[in-house]
Amino acid sequence: MARQSKSTRPAASSQGTLGLSDLRNRLNFLEQENEKLLKQIESNRSKLNKLNDSIKDVGIQIAQRVAPFRQKILELDRQIHEVFKEIFAGRKLGKKSRKDIESVYYHLQADGLISPQKLPSSAEVEDDDSDEGSEWRGYERRSHQEVMEDIARPDRDDLKKIRQLFLRLADRFHPDKVTDEVEKAFRTEVMKEINLAYQNGDLARLLEIEKQQELEAFIDRDSSDDLTRHCAKVESENSFLKEQLATLKQQLKLTKKTQQGEMTAVFKKITKYGGDPIGEALFEVEAHVEVVEQLHKFVLDFRDRRITIQEFLRGPTDLMQQQITEEELMLEFLSQFQR
Numbered sequence: 001m002a003r004q005s006k007s008t009r010p011a012a013s014s015q016g017t018l019g020l021s022d023l024r025n026r027l028n029f030l031e032q033e034n035e036k037l038l039k040q041i042e043s044n045r046s047k048l049n050k051l052n053d054s055i056k057d058v059g060i061q062i063a064q065r066v067a068p069f070r071q072k073i074l075e076l077d078r079q080i081h082e083v084f085k086e087i088f089a090g091r092k093l094g095k096k097s098r099k100d101i102e103s104v105y106y107h108l109q110a111d112g113l114i115s116p117q118k119l120p121s122s123a124e125v126e127d128d129d130s131d132e133g134s135e136w137r138g139y140e141r142r143s144h145q146e147v148m149e150d151i152a153r154p155d156r157d158d159l160k161k162i163r164q165l166f167l168r169l170a171d172r173f174h175p176d177k178v179t180d181e182v183e184k185a186f187r188t189e190v191m192k193e194i195n196l197a198y199q200n201g202d203l204a205r206l207l208e209i210e211k212q213q214e215l216e217a218f219i220d221r222d223s224s225d226d227l228t229r230h231c232a233k234v235e236s237e238n239s240f241l242k243e244q245l246a247t248l249k250q251q252l253k254l255t256k257k258t259q260q261g262e263m264t265a266v267f268k269k270i271t272k273y274g275g276d277p278i279g280e281a282l283f284e285v286e287a288h289v290e291v292v293e294q295l296h297k298f299v300l301d302f303r304d305r306r307i308t309i310q311e312f313l314r315g316p317t318d319l320m321q322q323q324i325t326e327e328e329l330m331l332e333f334l335s336q337f338q339r
Helices: 006-090 095-110 135-149 156-173 181-199 203-212 224-257 259-272 277-303 309-314 317-322 326-335
Strands: none
Touching: 006 095, 006 203, 006 224, 006 259, 006 277, 095 309, 156 181, 156 203, 156 224, 181 203, 203 224, 224 259, 259 277, 277 309
């Protein structure tokens, strides 16, 4: 652009006034957008936290009510493995008979009737205590991990913005900078929030803290330099906040679609109308316990020679057909109520 001459200075002044007006309007728009984004982020964050709390609550309820049945199944499972140990150690078996019995043992494990373990003839039988956690919790960890893997991470520039704001807030609120005990305690609490937001890469929360503590610098709205500089700052913040909002929405959507999210929605729907989904599902769990009890008796009958090896090798076919995991039982029941 060509340099303006002195004779055009009044016109330049007019342009300067117009430029200031545009900058003020631009800043007002960006600040309103900033405020709107912060509210949307807080709303979506609350929804996500509420959903995660509901998932955990339902998981705890299921785990507590299924626990006695699960404990009984685990004890029966242990006893079944012990009986197989006695069979392999206490009976004289030919090579073919032993191989056939081992095949039955493997099939029972493969079909999910008993837990996976090494053959008793191996040097050591593995302990299955590590699997005694709730199936719900195990699935919850995996599915949430899958959700998190789908969520975008802040890039280097975004992390730089977050760190700059963190350092500015930390410098302002560091408790070691004051001697008054009340003020020190206040700053300590604020710093906890600042550190948590920084660790989570949560620019929105850091900005909220900044606004709450009225740390915004004075802006000379008659200075084009001040306005331009602040417009750039707020625009940069808004760009990141839009990404953070999109990430939260994505995480909320994906969490709703996880198996636990869908189960929780159905669980709440049934409970709202006075139903007891866990109580109904426990009837199926009780049937599962009966299956394992029958299997235990079947293996005992062979150990104590109440059935022949031919009968044993045919296997508990009727039990295998009934077999279904606890989680599948719960899902099968709850799926009846999904629309």
